[in-house]
Amino acid sequence: MGLFLILLVLTIGAFGFLIGRLKAIKLRSASQKKITSLNHYYGYYIAIFAIVPSLLVFLAITAFQGYIVEVYVLSDFIDLNPNLLASDKNLLLAQIVNTSKGIELFDEISPLVTDAVDKYIYIEELIDTLTYVIVLSVAGLLSLVAYVKIKSNLDSRKFVESFLLILFFTCSLVAIMTTVGIIFSLLFQTLKFFSQVPITDFLFGLNWSPQRVFVRDSGDLDTRDLQNAFGAIPLFAGTFLIAFIAMCVAIPVGLMTAIYLAEYASPNLRDWAKPIIEILAGIPTVVYGFFAALTVAPIVRDLGQNAGFTVSSESALAAGFVMGIMIIPFVSSLSDDVINSVPQSLREGSYAMGATKSETIRKVLLPAALPGIIGSFLLAVSRAIGETMIVVMAAGLAAKLTANPFDAATTITTQIVVILIGDQEFDSPKTQAAFALGLTLFIVTLLLNFIALQVVKKYTERYD
Amino acid sequence: MNKIKISAKNIDVFYGDKQALFDVSMDMYEKEVTALIGPSGCGKSTFLRCINRMNDVIDICSVKGNVSIDGHDIYDKSIRVESLRESVGMVFQKPNPFPKSIYENIAYGPRIHGIANSKTDLDEIVETSLQKAALFDEVKDRLHQPGTGLSGGQQQRLCIARAISVNPEIILMDEPCSALDPIATAKIEDLMSELKKEFTIIIVTHSMQQAARVSKNTGFFHLGKLIEVDSTDTIFSNPGNQKTQDYITGRFG
Structure with missing residues (x-):
């Protein structure tokens, strides 16, 4: 459904491009004054207004969707047991989602779950509809605003330039942020590791046998297992x-x-x-x-x-x-x-x-x-x-x-x-x-x- | 007049199918400066490079005819090109010191040819070569700094010092001043009048004034042919050929 929505937004953008260009052509022939930019820049002006903010809104909604669904669907369970573990939540949610799709992996389904399945289907549909309405109206409204703003002295050429600058900057930021992200994900896990195994053991230890950590009798980690297992x-x-x-x-x-x-x-x-x-x-x-x-x-x-x-x-x-x-x-x-x-x-x-x-x-x-x-x-x-x-x-x-x-x-x-x-x-x-x-x-x-x-x-x- | 040092007879040079020199014959005399002048692309540099067989380096280049130094054919099979180049040094248009220290630049040739027997010998060769190239006083405190750090004129004198380090008999100069300013040019020209006491010098130059200032004989090349060769005085005051006349009076070129 996301793909279809994106296609709709792009269509609005393309339509906006044509309208913008048309208005520029009209302006040019109507007024004796010189207009600042070439016709197609006015087209791009509307297209950018139509596409970019609405897609950002779409991304934002999608990002929060999972959280909203979880809070709403699991609210009953959390009322019953406020200390529900994250892993149990995930398990419940998976069960609910699967049941809603008709996949029955569990022998018996508790009435709470049946309720939750109904809630799940309801909230999913609601969010989908809302997404359509919000995204499309953002695209439409902003196109309209842009169309009204087109006058002979609007420097849409400059606008396109600054938009491209931001676009290029954002793309280069992606690579940089990825590097930073990788470093941090490595760093945090590494710090957790070093909180259990001393860094000196890791850097200077002469024996590497991590599989030993699993050979244990009790459920708890034996600190003796950790010694001499991670010498790199x-x-x-x-x-x-x-x-x-x-x-x-x-x-x-x-x-x-x-x-x-x-x-x-x-x-x-x-x-x-x-x-x-x-x-x-x-x-x-x-x-x-x-x-x-x-x-x-x-x-x-x-x-x-x-x-x-x-x-x-x-x-x-x-x-x-x-x-x-x-x-x-x-x-x-x-x-x-x-x-x-x-x-x-x-x-x-x-x-x-x-x-x-x-x-x-x-x-x-x-x-x-x-x-x-x-x-x-x-x-x-x-x-x-x-x-x-x-x-x-x-x-x-x-x-x-x-x-x-x-x-x-x-x-x-x-x-x-x-x-x-x-x-x-x-x-x-x-x-x-x-x-x-x-x-x-x-x-x-x-x-x-x-x-x-x-x-x-x-x-x-x-x-x- | 001094004795003939280099004698070129009926030289034809081809780059692939294209002929660059046509039947050039010319004698050059010992311990004199001979200038080769002519418009760009006339073949004067090509001719110069026949004298130390630098054209051998270019795959598609072939040379016909005969060049002899002191009566020996340098294109003879028994001649080792490395020894030939030991006795025929060359200085290029653009200063091309090696990316090494000043000392190592000069020591390069003597090391390759095993001229110095000891470190002291080598030190001495470096010092005399630099002195002969009128560079020693300027660089004596920084012999072990990179040669590429010198100014353009100093670099060119370093290249001259490098060329004379192996004690050649002939020095070929291919437009040695074209990349230099007038002051550096004047220094090189002074140097040449010093060097000609010891070496036979052939210089290719774009500047007719330079040819007039430094050389005793001048050859004028045009379109791959040697048009006229005579004493520099005659060439510049009373040339025998109309083309030479036109060129030196600036009517073409």
């Missing part, structure tokens, strides 16, 4: 181990690819090779995941065993290696662009001194392109740290504190997935631990970006 050091170590392995693959291969593409490859070759390499970044990470788990991991295991190492079938090395392949394009593509944009005059200066191509690359081009290259490295690192699927599939889930690349390892992101898969208890420290991990990851990535910016800034100042 193994996760940090695993994350950095795998990211390190990935960078060991991606940096040399990516950088040398970039050098080849920028300096040695013919323009033709570069034109088709670069998109193909960039495809690597477009392959879904799940696909990399089973490539890592089914192809690379066995190879790593066999090679390692032949060389006399004990290798588990899920290893940090396999995951890190495949992740490294995945982020090659991040390094190569960006570095290639940066090397390419080093001015030709520097190349010629170096050749004119009698330097060979590789000497020029090593001694002039790479130093000149360094800020951009480091930027590409850091981008690749944050990608590696945030990567989840490959690790889930190829490196295992065991939170072991190890620096041995042949061992299974796990990362922050993987543990978030593990924690949040399946049934959740939202107030359990286990679930909240995921938020703490998320916040940690967020802070680390933020720091990396900050460092990247500083590095780039420093070198750009020096070399430009």
Whole structure:
């Protein structure tokens, strides 16, 4: 029903546009005076008045609808039992809504519920009707007001400009508010988590086994369960181990690819090779995941065993290696662009001194392109740290504190997935631990970006 | 007259299908300044870049004909282009110091060619090169600061110092003053009259006054052809060709 209403409002807006334009045309021919704006701006003037406030009203009503319905429908229950829990309220409401739709999930329905169902149907219909009346009359009335206000000296062009300014501003605000929202939702859950588990245990503890929190006899949480269950050091170590392995693959291969593409490859070759390499970044990470788990991991295991190492079938090395392949394009593509944009005059200066191509690359081009290259490295690192699927599939889930690349390892992101898969208890420290991990990851990535910016800034100042 | 240092014979240069130079033959003399003048796109820079084979860098460019330095064909297969460029330095239109310190800019060439045996040697080369380029006094306190922080004129002198650091015999200058103000230009011109005692200098220039001031011989290029080459005095006072006459009197170009 909401969609139909929106369509109606838009129709009023479109109609308003036509009327506004028509009035402007009339004004123009009737008066000898020049009117301030082009005809269609008067159309937009009415359309904006018709559409924007009425849609805002509609949004406001929809936002409060749920609350009004709940208060009205549940009033009888609350009279009976003023201390009704939020979860029980939700349960009751779900029962009422389902019954009103003819879905009978419950054996017997209490007369109170039957009453409530009637009330529910009544209030829903009432609100729907009211919404229509209010929204449509707002749209209609404001169109009328706008129509009356159109005179030859009304600067509707300026009005449209300011409206667009507000529109653009609001859109950019959406992105900013989302970021702020994410930070706060992480932050509050994290604070709750740290109220149960000391932050020092989390940051410096060596043992990660959140599943222990559920192994308990009584219904209450045993504080002993919380001890030694949320030490995140193994996760940090695993994350950095795998990211390190990935960078060991991606940096040399990516950088040398970039050098080849920028300096040695013919323009033709570069034109088709670069998109193909960039495809690597477009392959879904799940696909990399089973490539890592089914192809690379066995190879790593066999090679390692032949060389006399004990290798588990899920290893940090396999995951890190495949992740490294995945982020090659991040390094190569960006570095290639940066090397390419080093001015030709520097190349010629170096050749004119009698330097060979590789000497020029090593001694002039790479130093000149360094800020951009480091930027590409850091981008690749944050990608590696945030990567989840490959690790889930190829490196295992065991939170072991190890620096041995042949061992299974796990990362922050993987543990978030593990924690949040399946049934959740939202107030359990286990679930909240995921938020703490998320916040940690967020802070680390933020720091990396900050460092990247500083590095780039420093070198750009020096070399430009 | 000094002995012939560089001799170009029947040079044709092609960029892909387009011919940029037509049958250019010209001799240039040792320890003199030779100026190449002509309107934009006339091929004077292309000709200059034949002398240190900088045209090799451009894939689609091909050179026919013969350039010899001291009688040796520089396009011969036995010639290593790196050693050729060691003895034929080049200064470009826009100052192009490397994004390194002043010291490292000068030390670049000697390091590549293994000219300095020790740190002291290198320090000495850097100092003499800067002195020869009349820059040492201005930068001696900040040798380890970036070369890109200098003014345009200083940067160009740094590039000259860089070119002479490997002790070349010839210095090619491709419009070295076109990006500089008159004062910096005057300094470079003074420098050239100093440098010609030691080096053979070929300069491409847009400014006829500059050619008249600094050079002993001048070649006039037009539409890829060498129209006339003679002593600078003759070219500017009594040119043999009508086109030269028109160009230097400002009737076209």
